[in-house]
Amino acid sequence: VHGSAEHSGATPMGMRSDALAAAAEIILEVEEIGKSEAMHQSVATVGVITNHPNALNVIPGEVELGIDMRGIDVASLDRMEARLKAACTRICEKRRLKYFREKTSDIPPIEMSSETQQKLLDAAKRLRIPHRLMISGAGHDAMSFAHICDTGMVFIPCVKGISHNKKEFATIESILDGAMVMYEHLKEEAL
Numbered sequence: 001v002h003g004s005a006e007h008s009g010a011t012p013m014g015m016r017s018d019a020l021a022a023a024a025e026i027i028l029e030v031e032e033i034g035k036s037e038a039m040h041q042s043v044a045t046v047g048v049i050t051n052h053p054n055a056l057n058v059i060p061g062e063v064e065l066g067i068d069m070r071g072i073d074v075a076s077l078d079r080m081e082a083r084l085k086a087a088c089t090r091i092c093e094k095r096r097l098k099y100f101r102e103k104t105s106d107i108p109p110i111e112m113s114s115e116t117q118q119k120l121l122d123a124a125k126r127l128r129i130p131h132r133l134m135i136s137g138a139g140h141d142a143m144s145f146a147h148i149c150d151t152g153m154v155f156i157p158c159v160k161g162i163s164h165n166k167k168e169f170a171t172i173e174s175i176l177d178g179a180m181v182m183y184e185h186l187k188e189e190a191l
């Protein structure tokens with residue numbers, strides 16, 4: 001978002017082109033977009049904010065946002081992207097600012113092998129390990145293999161479901177359960 005960096009004490013409120021204020025509106029809009037598409041298992045996050053010049057006494061002249069939109073439904077992802085573009089245009093026009101958008105990644109949802117998933121579920125059942133079938137909104141190496149071989153994933157529980165955080169913790173029992181499910185599946189495949 002491109003505004004104009006000016007002195008915060010000398011620039012009247014009505015004459016400002018505050019890029020960070022516009023970015024704040026966009027961030028809230030991204031959250032609403034994600035909430036409105038949650039029923040389709042889509043999510044939207046602003047995970048990066050770079051504010052320039054990032055000085056206490058200067059109105060922000062440029063703000064870079066890193067926006068991550070993910071899901072398993074292509075139509076939902078398309079709706080989210082269209083809403084984001086419309087929101088950026090509306091907010092920047094209202095504030096007399098400009099914005100530049102660059103799409104850095106566009107990975108479609110990747111389906112894992114239903115046969116492999118079922119075999120992993122069967123392995124967990126045989127071992128009497130509590131389990132459930134679930135989707136992953138995260139990108140994993142398995143995405144790269146799905147087009148060349150049958151692929152599935154085994155997730156293990158983390159305490160309180162916390163992930164990508166210094167409080168993330170999995171018990172050794174859960175780690176061993178995951179390893180045993182994979183071993184059981186591979187053992188059956190080898191027979």
